[in-house]
Amino acid sequence: MKEKGDLRKLALKHERALNTFLREAWGQIPEERETKLKSLKAWGFDLLTGLRDGRDSIFVAEAGQHKVGETYEEEGERFEVRRVIEDLKGAKLRIRVELEDRRGVIRAYHRSAEGDDTLLFTLPAGELLLAYFRKRGFGKLVEAFHSSGLTTEFIQSRGQEGRAYAFDDLPAKWRRALKEAQNMLHDRVGVGRFSLVYFGPNKDGDDRYIVTWLLPTIHLFDLDVAEHLEKLLAALD
Numbered sequence: 001m002k003e004k005g006d007l008r009k010l011a012l013k014h015e016r017a018l019n020t021f022l023r024e025a026w027g028q029i030p031e032e033r034e035t036k037l038k039s040l041k042a043w044g045f046d047l048l049t050g051l052r053d054g055r056d057s058i059f060v061a062e063a064g065q066h067k068v069g070e071t072y073e074e075e076g077e078r079f080e081v082r083r084v085i086e087d088l089k090g091a092k093l094r095i096r097v098e099l100e101d102r103r104g105v106i107r108a109y110h111r112s113a114e115g116d117d118t119l120l121f122t123l124p125a126g127e128l129l130l131a132y133f134r135k136r137g138f139g140k141l142v143e144a145f146h147s148s149g150l151t152t153e154f155i156q157s158r159g160q161e162g163r164a165y166a167f168d169d170l171p172a173k174w175r176r177a178l179k180e181a182q183n184m185l186h187d188r189v190g191v192g193r194f195s196l197v198y199f200g201p202n203k204d205g206d207d208r209y210i211v212t213w214l215l216p217t218i219h220l221f222d223l224d225v226a227e228h229l230e231k232l233l234a235a236l237d
Contacts, residue, residue, distance in 0.1 A: 159208030
Protein backbone atom coordinates (compact mmCIF):
# COMPACT_ATOMS: atom_id res chain seq x y z
CA MET A 1 0.00 0.00 0.00
CA LYS A 2 2.80 2.36 0.90
CA GLU A 3 4.52 1.66 -2.41
CA LYS A 4 1.34 2.45 -4.35
CA GLY A 5 0.93 5.68 -2.39
CA ASP A 6 4.52 6.67 -3.14
CA LEU A 7 4.04 5.94 -6.84
CA ARG A 8 0.89 8.06 -6.90
CA LYS A 9 2.72 10.97 -5.24
CA LEU A 10 5.53 10.64 -7.76
CA ALA A 11 3.05 10.60 -10.64
CA LEU A 12 1.38 13.77 -9.34
CA LYS A 13 4.79 15.40 -8.93
CA HIS A 14 5.70 14.59 -12.52
CA GLU A 15 2.30 15.77 -13.74
CA ARG A 16 2.85 19.05 -11.95
CA ALA A 17 6.32 19.40 -13.50
CA LEU A 18 4.96 18.73 -16.99
CA ASN A 19 2.24 21.32 -16.45
CA THR A 20 4.46 24.05 -15.03
CA PHE A 21 4.52 26.74 -17.69
CA LEU A 22 7.50 29.01 -18.19
CA ARG A 23 8.52 32.29 -19.68
CA GLU A 24 12.27 32.91 -19.87
CA ALA A 25 14.72 35.40 -21.31
CA TRP A 26 18.41 34.81 -20.74
CA GLY A 27 21.61 36.70 -21.32
CA GLN A 28 24.22 38.32 -19.12
CA ILE A 29 22.85 39.11 -15.67
CA PRO A 30 23.47 42.82 -15.02
CA GLU A 31 25.45 43.58 -11.87
CA GLU A 32 25.72 47.37 -12.00
CA ARG A 33 23.69 50.39 -12.99
CA GLU A 34 23.68 54.15 -12.64
CA THR A 35 20.65 55.98 -11.36
CA LYS A 36 19.67 59.39 -10.04
CA LEU A 37 20.61 60.45 -6.54
CA LYS A 38 16.94 60.88 -5.69
CA SER A 39 16.64 57.07 -5.84
CA LEU A 40 18.15 57.06 -2.35
CA LYS A 41 14.95 58.66 -1.05
CA ALA A 42 12.88 55.89 -2.61
CA TRP A 43 15.04 53.33 -0.81
CA GLY A 44 14.75 55.13 2.52
CA PHE A 45 18.04 57.08 2.74
CA ASP A 46 19.17 60.70 3.04
CA LEU A 47 22.36 61.82 1.29
CA LEU A 48 24.44 63.93 3.66
CA THR A 49 27.64 65.96 3.59
CA GLY A 50 29.78 66.83 6.58
CA LEU A 51 32.64 65.36 8.56
CA ARG A 52 33.40 61.67 8.80
CA ASP A 53 36.04 61.09 11.46
CA GLY A 54 37.11 64.71 11.00
CA ARG A 55 37.37 64.61 7.20
CA ASP A 56 35.06 66.26 4.68
CA SER A 57 32.91 63.51 3.24
CA ILE A 58 29.62 62.48 1.71
CA PHE A 59 27.60 59.69 3.35
CA VAL A 60 24.09 58.33 3.89
CA ALA A 61 21.77 57.72 6.81
CA GLU A 62 18.25 56.44 7.27
CA ALA A 63 15.82 59.05 5.94
CA GLY A 64 14.89 61.65 8.55
CA GLN A 65 17.15 60.17 11.21
CA HIS A 66 19.73 62.98 11.42
CA LYS A 67 19.48 66.77 11.09
CA VAL A 68 21.93 69.48 10.06
CA GLY A 69 24.32 70.25 12.92
CA GLU A 70 23.87 66.85 14.54
CA THR A 71 26.85 64.70 15.53
CA TYR A 72 26.55 60.94 15.91
CA GLU A 73 28.59 57.74 15.96
CA GLU A 74 28.04 54.62 13.91
CA GLU A 75 30.18 51.48 13.67
CA GLY A 76 33.10 53.21 15.36
CA GLU A 77 33.04 56.31 13.14
CA ARG A 78 32.02 59.83 14.13
CA PHE A 79 29.80 61.85 11.78
CA GLU A 80 28.86 65.53 11.77
CA VAL A 81 25.99 66.51 9.46
CA ARG A 82 26.42 69.83 7.66
CA ARG A 83 23.96 69.45 4.80
CA VAL A 84 21.13 67.20 3.64
CA ILE A 85 21.44 66.97 -0.14
CA GLU A 86 18.40 66.80 -2.39
CA ASP A 87 20.41 66.68 -5.60
CA LEU A 88 23.83 67.53 -6.99
CA LYS A 89 24.18 68.77 -10.54
CA GLY A 90 25.95 66.21 -12.69
CA ALA A 91 26.25 63.67 -9.87
CA LYS A 92 24.98 60.10 -10.13
CA LEU A 93 24.43 57.08 -7.93
CA ARG A 94 26.19 53.88 -8.99
CA ILE A 95 24.97 50.64 -7.45
CA ARG A 96 26.60 47.26 -7.77
CA VAL A 97 25.44 43.82 -6.64
CA GLU A 98 27.96 41.11 -5.76
CA LEU A 99 28.02 37.73 -4.07
CA GLU A 100 29.83 37.84 -0.76
CA ASP A 101 29.79 35.20 2.00
CA ARG A 102 27.18 33.22 0.03
CA ARG A 103 24.65 36.05 -0.24
CA GLY A 104 23.97 39.11 -2.34
CA VAL A 105 25.52 42.42 -1.26
CA ILE A 106 24.73 45.89 -2.58
CA ARG A 107 27.38 48.58 -2.75
CA ALA A 108 26.24 52.10 -3.52
CA TYR A 109 28.64 54.79 -4.70
CA HIS A 110 28.21 58.52 -5.14
CA ARG A 111 29.70 59.41 -8.53
CA SER A 112 30.65 63.07 -8.83
CA ALA A 113 30.39 65.13 -12.00
CA GLU A 114 34.14 64.54 -12.41
CA GLY A 115 33.63 60.75 -12.30
CA ASP A 116 35.05 60.15 -8.81
CA ASP A 117 33.32 57.43 -6.76
CA THR A 118 32.69 57.52 -3.00
CA LEU A 119 31.35 54.40 -1.31
CA LEU A 120 28.15 55.32 0.53
CA PHE A 121 27.10 51.98 1.99
CA THR A 122 27.42 48.21 1.79
CA LEU A 123 24.30 46.24 2.74
CA PRO A 124 22.90 42.74 2.22
CA ALA A 125 20.79 42.90 -0.93
CA GLY A 126 17.83 41.19 0.73
CA GLU A 127 17.87 43.57 3.69
CA LEU A 128 17.91 46.64 1.45
CA LEU A 129 15.23 45.28 -0.88
CA LEU A 130 12.85 44.42 1.96
CA ALA A 131 13.29 47.84 3.58
CA TYR A 132 12.69 49.49 0.20
CA PHE A 133 9.60 47.36 -0.54
CA ARG A 134 8.11 48.13 2.88
CA LYS A 135 8.75 51.85 2.49
CA ARG A 136 6.97 51.87 -0.88
CA GLY A 137 4.08 49.74 0.38
CA PHE A 138 4.85 46.80 -1.91
CA GLY A 139 3.18 44.18 0.28
CA LYS A 140 3.11 41.45 -2.36
CA LEU A 141 6.85 41.74 -2.95
CA VAL A 142 7.50 41.56 0.80
CA GLU A 143 5.34 38.44 1.16
CA ALA A 144 6.72 36.69 -1.93
CA PHE A 145 10.41 37.52 -1.30
CA HIS A 146 12.39 34.27 -1.10
CA SER A 147 16.12 34.86 -1.66
CA SER A 148 18.51 37.41 -3.14
CA GLY A 149 21.91 37.23 -4.81
CA LEU A 150 22.77 38.43 -8.32
CA THR A 151 19.15 37.48 -8.96
CA THR A 152 16.20 37.70 -6.59
CA GLU A 153 13.52 35.03 -6.33
CA PHE A 154 9.87 35.56 -5.45
CA ILE A 155 7.41 32.74 -4.74
CA GLN A 156 3.69 33.41 -4.43
CA SER A 157 1.27 30.56 -3.78
CA ARG A 158 -2.33 30.15 -2.79
CA GLY A 159 -4.39 27.19 -1.64
CA GLN A 160 -3.71 23.49 -1.44
CA GLU A 161 -1.85 21.77 -4.24
CA GLY A 162 -3.75 19.31 -6.40
CA ARG A 163 -3.84 18.09 -9.98
CA ALA A 164 -2.13 20.61 -12.24
CA TYR A 165 -4.08 21.97 -15.19
CA ALA A 166 -2.83 21.41 -18.73
CA PHE A 167 -2.21 24.51 -20.82
CA ASP A 168 -5.32 24.01 -22.96
CA ASP A 169 -7.44 24.02 -19.79
CA LEU A 170 -6.00 27.22 -18.31
CA PRO A 171 -8.58 29.98 -17.76
CA ALA A 172 -8.03 33.23 -19.66
CA LYS A 173 -6.72 34.97 -16.52
CA TRP A 174 -3.77 32.60 -16.29
CA ARG A 175 -2.96 32.67 -19.98
CA ARG A 176 -2.91 36.44 -19.64
CA ALA A 177 -0.49 36.11 -16.70
CA LEU A 178 1.90 34.19 -18.95
CA LYS A 179 1.63 36.86 -21.64
CA GLU A 180 2.25 39.67 -19.15
CA ALA A 181 5.26 37.80 -17.78
CA GLN A 182 6.66 37.54 -21.30
CA ASN A 183 6.22 41.29 -21.76
CA MET A 184 7.88 42.01 -18.42
CA LEU A 185 10.93 39.92 -19.27
CA HIS A 186 11.43 41.21 -22.79
CA ASP A 187 10.36 44.84 -22.43
CA ARG A 188 11.48 45.79 -18.92
CA VAL A 189 14.30 43.59 -17.59
CA GLY A 190 15.70 41.53 -20.48
CA VAL A 191 16.76 38.62 -18.27
CA GLY A 192 14.78 36.36 -15.96
CA ARG A 193 12.36 33.50 -15.48
CA PHE A 194 8.67 33.15 -14.65
CA SER A 195 6.89 29.90 -13.80
CA LEU A 196 3.24 29.08 -13.23
CA VAL A 197 1.43 25.94 -12.10
CA TYR A 198 -2.34 26.16 -11.69
CA PHE A 199 -4.45 23.74 -9.64
CA GLY A 200 -7.89 25.17 -10.32
CA PRO A 201 -10.36 26.75 -7.90
CA ASN A 202 -11.15 25.46 -4.42
CA LYS A 203 -14.69 24.85 -3.18
CA ASP A 204 -15.07 28.58 -2.49
CA GLY A 205 -14.03 29.48 -6.02
CA ASP A 206 -10.59 30.82 -5.07
CA ASP A 207 -7.75 29.99 -7.45
CA ARG A 208 -5.00 27.64 -6.27
CA TYR A 209 -1.59 28.16 -7.83
CA ILE A 210 2.16 28.59 -7.44
CA VAL A 211 3.98 31.38 -9.26
CA THR A 212 7.71 32.13 -9.16
CA TRP A 213 9.79 35.00 -10.50
CA LEU A 214 13.57 35.10 -10.84
CA LEU A 215 14.83 38.57 -11.79
CA PRO A 216 18.14 40.46 -11.77
CA THR A 217 18.46 42.06 -8.35
CA ILE A 218 19.84 45.28 -9.80
CA HIS A 219 16.64 45.89 -11.82
CA LEU A 220 14.44 45.74 -8.73
CA PHE A 221 15.96 49.04 -7.58
CA ASP A 222 14.23 50.62 -10.58
CA LEU A 223 10.99 51.85 -9.01
CA ASP A 224 9.01 51.30 -12.21
CA VAL A 225 10.09 47.64 -12.42
CA ALA A 226 9.34 46.93 -8.75
CA GLU A 227 5.97 48.67 -8.96
CA HIS A 228 5.01 46.72 -12.09
CA LEU A 229 5.97 43.41 -10.50
CA GLU A 230 3.90 44.30 -7.42
CA LYS A 231 0.88 44.88 -9.67
CA LEU A 232 1.40 41.60 -11.54
CA LEU A 233 1.47 39.63 -8.28
CA ALA A 234 -1.55 41.48 -6.89
CA ALA A 235 -3.55 40.73 -10.05
CA LEU A 236 -3.29 36.98 -9.40
CA ASP A 237 -5.43 37.08 -6.23
